[in-house]
Amino acid sequence: MAFITLGLSHHSAPVEARERLAFTDAELPAALARLRAIVGVEEAAILSTCNRTEILAVAEPDLAPQLVRWWQRELNAPAGLIEQFVYTHRDQSAVLHSLRVASGLDSMVVGEPQILGQMKDSFALATQERSLGPVLSRLFQHAFAVAKLVRSRTQVGAHPVSVAYAAVQMSRQIFSDLGQQTALLIGAGDTIQLIARHLRGQGIGRI
Numbered sequence: 001m002a003f004i005t006l007g008l009s010h011h012s013a014p015v016e017a018r019e020r021l022a023f024t025d026a027e028l029p030a031a032l033a034r035l036r037a038i039v040g041v042e043e044a045a046i047l048s049t050c051n052r053t054e055i056l057a058v059a060e061p062d063l064a065p066q067l068v069r070w071w072q073r074e075l076n077a078p079a080g081l082i083e084q085f086v087y088t089h090r091d092q093s094a095v096l097h098s099l100r101v102a103s104g105l106d107s108m109v110v111g112e113p114q115i116l117g118q119m120k121d122s123f124a125l126a127t128q129e130r131s132l133g134p135v136l137s138r139l140f141q142h143a144f145a146v147a148k149l150v151r152s153r154t155q156v157g158a159h160p161v162s163v164a165y166a167a168v169q170m171s172r173q174i175f176s177d178l179g180q181q182t183a184l185l186i187g188a189g190d191t192i193q194l195i196a197r198h199l200r201g202q203g204i205g206r207i
Helices: 015-020 028-036 064-074 081-085 091-102 114-128 134-153 163-174 190-201
Strands: 002-009 041-048 052-059 087-090
Touching: 002 015, 002 064, 002 091, 002 134, 015 081, 028 041, 028 064, 028 114, 041 114, 041 134, 052 064, 052 091, 052 134, 064 081, 087 091, 091 114, 091 134, 114 134, 163 190
Parallel strands: none
Antiparallel strands: 002 052, 002 087, 041 052
16 A cells, blocks of 8 residues: 555645635535545545645545546546646655645745644544544644644744735835725635735725
8 A cells, every 4th residue: 555645735736626626615525435436445645725636535646647547527627637736755755745734844835834824624524534544544634733833843833924925015015005905805715814814904995
């Protein structure tokens, strides 16, 4: 068996592809159950956020192409779309990648704290759906511990900044008085909700 991570993120895919190939919260439980049911998959988890979607599996070493085809079918994606942007990590490389993700080192804004909470949500769902085993369970727990260590012993995360916060700060640089401005927000995910909160906190005139 091998530990395989298939994914795409802001590093590898444009926003249109990331949106098209992401799982919604409502889709995740059933998708995770079907992923775990694939012959040759012993453990599975799915991490799906606005900036990345990753499939983590303990599976037969040659199963990666089948997992890509499963992903395509699950989301009824056009043929070849995932292959354009997907990255693959195996075993030690996959572990290192998960540690970097949990610590915020692979994020669009380095050190942002949201990804750790999203990984904890992924772990909770996989636990609920009974798709984890000893390998992925240990990986998640180790990733959480390493993320805590990174934040306590380095300056990463000393001044946590999310993409949403950065966007609002940029708007303050463009418009001297946000109280005179109207903001149009397009979206329905966590990031757009954070932007709305930050804009309210900065005294935006109207949303």
